Each structure stands twice: as structure tokens, then as C-alpha cells.
Amino acid sequence: MGTCKAGAEKEDATGKDGAVYLRKKITLLRAVSLVIGSIIGSGIFISPKGVLKNSGNVGLSLVVWVACGVLSMFGALSYADIGTAIKKSGGHYIYLLETLGPLPAFLRLWAEFVMIRPANIAVGSLAFGRYLIEPVFAPCHAPDPAVKLLSAIGIIFIIALNCWSVSWSANLQTTFMVLKLVAIGLVIVPGMIALANGRTENFQNAFDTSSLALDKLPLAFYSGMFAFGGWFYINFVTEEMINPERNIPITVIVSLTVVTVCYLLANVSYFAVLTADEVLASEAVAVSFADQTLRQFSSVIPVLVALSCFGALNGGIFASSRMLFVAAREGQWPFLFSMIHIRRQTPLPALILMMPLVFLMIAMGDLYGLLNFYSFSRWIFMGLVTLGLIIHQRRYPHLPRPFKVPIIIPLVFTTLCLFIAGMSLYSDPLNTGIGCAITLSGLPVYYLTLHKSRLPQRWRDNFNFLTTKLQVLMEVIPQEVQTY
Template sequence: MTEAKPEYKEVPTKEAEEVKDDNEVVGLKPKMTLMNGITVIVGSIIGSGIFISPTGVLKDTGSVGMSLVVWIISGLFSMVGAYCYAELGCMIQKTGADYAYIMVTFGPFLAFMRLWVECLIVRPCSQTIVALTFSVYIMKPFFPDCDPPDDSARLLAAVCILILTFINCWNVKWATRVQDIFTGAKLFALAVIIVTGFVQLGRGQTQYFTFDNTETDMSRIALSFYSGLFAYNGWNYLNFVIEELKDPVKNLPKAIYISISLVTVVYVLANVAFYTTLSPAEVLGSSAVAVTFANRLFSNYFTWVMPFFVACSTFGAVNGVLLTSSRLFYAGALEGQMPEILTMIQIKRMTPTPAVLFMAFLSLIYLGSSNIYALISYVGFATWVSIGLAVACVPWLRYTAPNLERPIKVNLFWPIIYILATIVITIVPMFAAPIETGIGVGIISTGIPVYLIFIKMRKPEVIRRFLKSIDTFLQKVMLVCQPETPSNL
């Protein structure tokens, strides 16, 4: 299949935004600036993780000191991965990020397995986790002394997903504007936490910063990285929309370095702030750490401020996941590994509407469970197996395709270290959480027969006609068509 070069094109008037000009090419158009790129990464990373992962990290490390070590190592680990992705992103400038890199490097089977993992587990599950956190925090002022009702939390999470689905289907500029606004809101919330933490440090509140009760079981320490790295999850999301980024060779690495450095500093300082006020027991017993922190320090008149801004943070993160994930499905469909309808663009709005709707549908399915930490275990195992495979593309392509143009060339020491570390954090936790890991392996394994039956083998004519009729019906309902190039017109 010939892959079209997708781009977004900005139109000057409201009328032109509403109705596509006859000469306008249908496709995704590049109009994301460096600042948009930074807000996409920061907005995608800083979501629910920093507000729920402190509990998960502390639970598996046993001490505040070791939990802070895990947070720092998780940031450095993410930076190394992003460094490797910068080389891949500037060398293989295709929508789909690591899916595209694995396709070029290892072929269609492993690329499909990566796509399957992302589609079935990582992206929809991550979005569900963030949406659930949004609903818990937005309702917390109404339930200050107990957890919000489970059914209400899931219903509100569904509303959050559906609102952002509409925005992403309607106008990509609206989606990026939401990202810009809510990134500011989440940074403000974290700034309040960090500044308050510095004040507490100035008062000598350091009694909890010890390594007492540190977990001696290394499998538990390794499992803690699932929670820590979940909070950093999203550092590779800009690579998924690289064809919509202006001057990607220049802006992609800048956006990655600025964003992850900022997030690492913010995360470590936020954790320090939490432990200046909250004891380990209070953190372990809290479903909303930031709210518990604010309730301890602020007057009753301001206790609603922290839940509101944390809800803003998670709302923006849901938008970031939805914005970037739909492009992964779009890229997979262009390669013929997902239904053809997912390659199509809404002819008036210039958005990948079918892919956005598909992502939202899968996320709503995961709302059948509200166990956030079990969902994180599924995501953690699947994510790091897949990302480790993508990073393995760097040394492999150095060996098999040394003449490829590489605007950024990393030292091979870094991808090798990253791959070895990935092996450790995917194998060792199997002993600490065998059930969750087994479920993750089982879900991933279902991709093998799907690939053999629907991708590798030739589909019978009756099935192909049936699938074609469904695509045609959906195309008419959503007013979508294949991306165009000037040569098609």
C-alpha cells in the first residue's frame, strides 16, 4: 500500500474551516509548533500519574527514601528512552512512532504485535486510568471523608472521554488549545504543591525522609517501577504526530529534552513536598494524595482548589492520550494492519474521526473495572515490552542500514542499557505480580492468531466484500475519505 503524506492545513476563515475547498487536499497537515510539541508531551505525561503513583511506588519500595530513588531513576530511564526515540523519529519520519520504527526494522509481524498491544491494552487502558482519576478528584470536595461512589466515578469518567472525543473529532486546533490551557493548569497545581513543600522544608519537616522499612525483595522494588514509569508514560507521544509537527528534525529533540527534564524535576520536587507533610501511612491510605496534602495545610476555604486543578491536569492528559493515540491507529490502518476505515479523514474537519472514535470506544470498555492499580500493572508490562522492542531498532538499524540519514545519532551505550533495564523490569515483576503479568501476557498472545487469520492469510472473498460494505457504510455516515496527495487530484 502506498502511504500518503498526511498533514494538517490551517485555514484562514471560519467559512473555510466549516467547508472544504474543492482544491484542498484531504489529509493531516503540519501546524504544531515547538511550544505545541512541548505541551503535548508535558500534557500527556503529567496527568494522573503524579497524583496516584506515589502510593503505588511507596507500597512496593517500603520507604520514602527508596521511593524517591525510584522516581529519579524512572525520570532518567525515560530520558534515555526519549534520546533513542529522537534518533528514530528524525530518521523515520512517519506517523505511528515506534509502530513505524518496528515495521521498518523488524517487519509486519512484530509491528502488528506492537500495534495490538497498544490498541488493546496500553492506550485505552491508560486513558481509562486518567479519566477515572479525573472523576475521583473532581468529586472529592463533595466526599471529603470517604471515597466517591464507584458508579458515579465511572460515569463521570465516561462523560470526560466523550467530551474530549467530540473536541478531537471537531477541530484539531481545539484539541491543541485544550492541551495548552490544561497543561498550564496542571503546572500551576504542581507549583502550589512544590512551593508549599519548600515552605515545609524551611520549617524543618524532614522526619519522613529515611530508608527505614525499605523492601528487601528485589521483585517488589522492580514492580515499583511500573507505578513510577506509569507516571512518566507519554514521553514518546510526540513521535506519534511527527508528520503534524513543523520542522521535526529541529523541534522533536528540543521538545523531548525540554519536556522530560521539566517533568523529572517537577515529579521529584512534588514527591518531596508530599512527604514533608504526609507520613508513609497517610500516603498509603489516600486515594487522592494531593487532596490529602492540601487538606492538611490549607484552610477550609481553599480545600476545593487542589482537587479542581488536579482534575484540570487529568482532563488535559486524557486529551493528550486521545490526540496522539488516534494517530497510531491511523498509521496502522495505512499499513493495512487495521480496518481501512481508520485511515480516513473527515472531509470538512480534517481530523481522523474514525480513529478517534475507535480509541474512545476501547477506553469506555475498560471502564468496566475501576481498579486503577491492577490496570497500571497491565499497562506497565505491555508498555515496556513494546518500547524495549522499539529501542532495539536503534542498534539493529546501525548494523543492517548504516547508510540511513541520521540527523541525531546516539551513542550505542544508551540503547543497550535501556534494553537490558527493560528486560529486568518486565521479567522480575512476574514473581511479585504473577496474576496481573499473566493476564497481560495472555492479552498480548491473542494478537498472534489475529495476525495469522486476518493479516497473513488471504481472506475469503465473501469476508472481504462484507468488510468493504461496512467500510462504505461508515464512510458515508462519518463523511470521511482516504487522505489525498496532489497527484491524486
């Protein structure tokens, strides 16, 4: 019996008769770790300032955090619905391709890898580098070159690990999920102790309307929803999940519930110790909180925030590489990026492609302004995905749907996304316009992919020659087993 089991494990590791394809290695625990670990980055340690500033008072800011959790749950449940009906990896891209057609899918892909993903990874890595090295230089600020170097090293390590082994990167994600929960626990526990000791003065007149500005409330939601970003990553790796019909819905329900509760308790803890003015004056609320509660151990919080950013980066890189892999497999990206390493069984070309633009943006330095460029594209495409779900349900009413949500859920989320996109266009027309222009710059590239047969034969021959040489160099081949 033991021999049979060992043989089965060996077969699972090497693939049936040595075939090359992405294995089903994402268990329920790893799926939950991916989602929680991708959502909890630097947001909860920094974003409370933005939510409080734009909501106007403590009470409404807590309501906004809960509402953001509920709305994120609506989006995640909608994605779980379509993800159990369309069993391909690729997330936003594949759902747009299957419901609304190739053009919106390609524009989402273009925006992801020219603008959204490099900027997101670069900002996360810079936050990682700064928080990790800041305690060394305290009370002074860490020099920018040191932060950038450490950020680049962190990205190289994550991509190398993801190229080496799916299991190792998934196990690392589980470890970092635990560290993130420890970091939030170091905020929640002292705050709850302070409340138990009667420190409730900061909650007096929590809903004071003197500083309330309803026109800024959407911006509070924007800050809160940013901290919940990453709930959709599980849909990027559907083909690698064990029993996705069951595990995707469980993953999103468990993950969003845990994160929402943690975020609410963390914010209550912040306000139990810090006044509203102190929160607004702080550049990093968690660090200011730790200075008052952990005293001599306060330096542990920046390190844990750095590790939290690192875990979010690992989850984002792991998942987003699958979008590029699937797009190449569908013929909308160079075929090389649909290939898998013959021994490591990882999408190595898709992972490596992300590095040049990320390093360029890290070198540019402060990218928080650049994040505004893609806000419009991000929200408009998520709204189109859930709109596509509604259309898909109507178009294929008899298609088996292992997990089906009431139509009101994707309808509410679609409306929310379109509203946020409209608000970003109204509140920041310059950055929104630039982001929109970058997205639309994918139109001529889409035309070339659609009509690549019209390119000169010499160009195509040179491109095929380069693809072959890179394939040999990286030891990759197309997947040999259909996984959807």
C-alpha cells in the same frame, strides 16, 4: 503584504488546492504541551506512596524518582533518534514495522487497542470522574454510577473535540499543561516554605536501612516509571509536527527535564509536611498534603488533579489515534481507519473506534488490577523498539540521522525494559500471563490480514460494501497528500 499573509494563512487552513491530509499544526509549544500534559496525570499525586513503600526509606525514594526521570529521558532520546530518521507517525508501531518487521508491529498494535489503550483511558477517566465529583459528596464517597457517568461524559467530550479540530484539541492540551503546573506548584511552594521554616525532621535518617528490602526495589521503579508514562506520544504525531528534526529532540529534553524537576520537588514537599507513615497511609498523597497546608482551600487540589487526568486523557487519545491511522495506511488494519474527514482534516474513524471498548471497561468499574495485565506487553515492546533502533543503526549506517544518540543510551533502556518485563513475570505471573495471552491472541488476526485475499469473495464484498457506506456516513476519504 497583509493580503499575501492572509492568503497564505487561508491556504494553510484549507490545504493547497483543497487536498485532504493531516496538517502540520504541532508547533514546539504544542509539542511540549502534549508531552508534559500526557506525562503529568494522576501519577505524581498518588504514586509517591508506591515508590516509598517499595524503596524502604525517604532518601532512596527520592533517588528512585530522579533515576526514573533519567531512564525515561534515555527512552525519549532513543525515540527521538529513530523518530528523526523514520519520519512517519505511529510511534511504537511504525518503528517496529520498519526495524523488526510486520509481526511484532501488528502484535503491538493489537495489544494497544484491545488492552492497553482502552484500560488506560478508562482508568484515567474514572480517576477524573472521582476526583471531580468527590468534593461534592465530601465527607462521603461519591456513588459509583455518578463517577462512571461523569467519566463517560468526559471521554465523549474529548473524542468529539479531537474529531472536530486538531487545533482546538492542541490548544486545550496547552491550557491543561498550565493547570497541571499550577497544581504541582500548589504542592511545591508550601513544601519549600515548610523547609525554609526548618521542618526537616522527616528527612532525619533518610537512608535508614532498617526497612530496606532490595527485592522490592524494582517495584519502586515500576511505580515511578508509571508516573513518567507518556513521554513517547510526540513520536505518534511526527507527520503533523512543524520541523520535527529540530523540535522532537528539543521537546523531549525540555519536557522530561521539567517533569523530573517538578516530580523531585513535589516529593520533597510531601516529605517536608507529611511523615513517611502518613504518606503510606494516604490513598491520595496530594489530598492529604493539601489538608494540612491549604486548609479551607484544600478542595481545590482534587479538582486540579481531575483536570490533570483530563489533560492526560486528551493527550493520549490525540496521539494514539494516529497509531491506528498509520496501521490502516500500512495495510495492517481496515482501510476505513486511514481516512480523514473531508472538512475537519481529522482521523475521525480512528478516534471513534476507541469508544466502545473504553465504555465497556468504564462500566466494569475498578480497573487498577487490569492495568497489571498489560505491564509485560508494554515494557517488552518498548524494549523491542529501542533494540530495533540499535539494529537499524547497524543496518543503515549511512542513513541521515538529524539527531543521533550514543549506542549506550538505547542499550541501557532496552536492558531496563527487558528487566522490568522479567520482573513482572516473576512477581505477578497470573496477570502477566493473561496480558501475554491477550497479546498473542492477535496472531490469528494477523494471519487473516496477511492472507485476506483467501477469504471468501462474498465476505470481502460485504466488507467493502460496509466500508463504503461508513465512508459516506462519516464523510471521510483517504489522505491525498503524502506527509512523510
